[in-house]
Amino acid sequence: EAGVAQSPRYKIIEKRQSVAFWCNPISGHATLYWYQQILGQGPKLLIQFQNNGVVDDSQLPKDRFSAERLKGVDSTLKIQPAKLEDSAVYLCASSLGTRESQPQHFGDGTRLSIL
Amino acid sequence: QKEVEQDPGPLSVPEGAIVSLNCTYSNSAFQYFMWYRQYSRKGPELLMYTYSSGNKEDGRFTAQVDKSSKYISLFIRDSQPSDSATYLCAMSASGQNFVFGPGTRLSVLP
Numbered sequence: 001e002a003g004v005a006q007s008p009r010y011k012i013i014e015k016r017q018s019v020a021f022w023c024n025p026i027s028g029h030a031t032l033y034w035y036q037q038i039l040g041q042g043p044k045l046l047i048q049f050q051n052n053g054v055v056d057d058s059q060l061p062k063d064r065f066s067a068e069r070l071k072g073v074d075s076t077l078k079i080q081p082a083k084l085e086d087s088a089v090y091l092c093a094s095s096l097g098t099r100e101s102q103p104q105h106f107g108d109g110t111r112l113s114i115l
Numbered sequence: 116q117k118e119v120e121q122d123p124g125p126l127s128v129p130e131g132a133i134v135s136l137n138c139t140y141s142n143s144a145f146q147y148f149m150w151y152r153q154y155s156r157k158g159p160e161l162l163m164y165t166y167s168s169g170n171k172e173d174g175r176f177t178a179q180v181d182k183s184s185k186y187i188s189l190f191i192r193d194s195q196p197s198d199s200a201t202y203l204c205a206m207s208a209s210g211q212n213f214v215f216g217p218g219t220r221l222s223v224l225p
């Protein structure tokens with residue numbers, strides 16, 4: 001089966017600019033996650049979707065970050081305006097459902113550098 | 116105190132060695148435990164999943180959970196250079212999302 005697809009792989013922008021990331025989950029996976037992974041740290045959950053509804057966005061900095069999952073398949077994550085501390089890898093993951101026993105499959109991420 | 120802690124390493128071992136990777140945690144409600152392997156510039160890949168306490172073996176990998184000590188381990192037997200990666204533990208309580216540790220970087224030297 002095809003894995004989780006993410007684009008772009010790399011992005012360099014200046015602070016205060018905006019940026020968007022795209023994710024296509026594994027076919028049939030209802031649950032989609034966006035994580036932020038800062039260098040030397042583990043992934044931190046930003047937002048979780050179940051189909052096209054938000055399940056958990058408690059750690060999403062809503063003043064600058066937004067995400068949507070139209071039609072319950074693809075998803076985009078946007079940052080506007082970007083800050084220096086947003087430099088990180090943004091990982092998308094998907095799973096069949098929300099149960100803890102269902103493993104999350106990760107994409108290779110988008111590496112964001114803020115100048 | 117962080118919710119999940121791991122020795123960041125780097126941990127360097129010779130090929131063929133037995134590797135022990137460990138995580139400690141503070142939340143006694145955690146009962147689902149996962150180990151992920153992450154190669155450089157790649158996404159995490161699930162290695163092992165365990166529920167509650169006990170051991171689970173899969174090939175050269177053994178996952179061990181000691182809930183009384185709030186301590187989990189991943190053992191790698193006959194380590195190979197291809198095992199060189201960052202290993203992340205992740206854990207959750209029922210109905211909660213997973214919390215990841217910071218990862219341990221492992222180098223297996225030929």
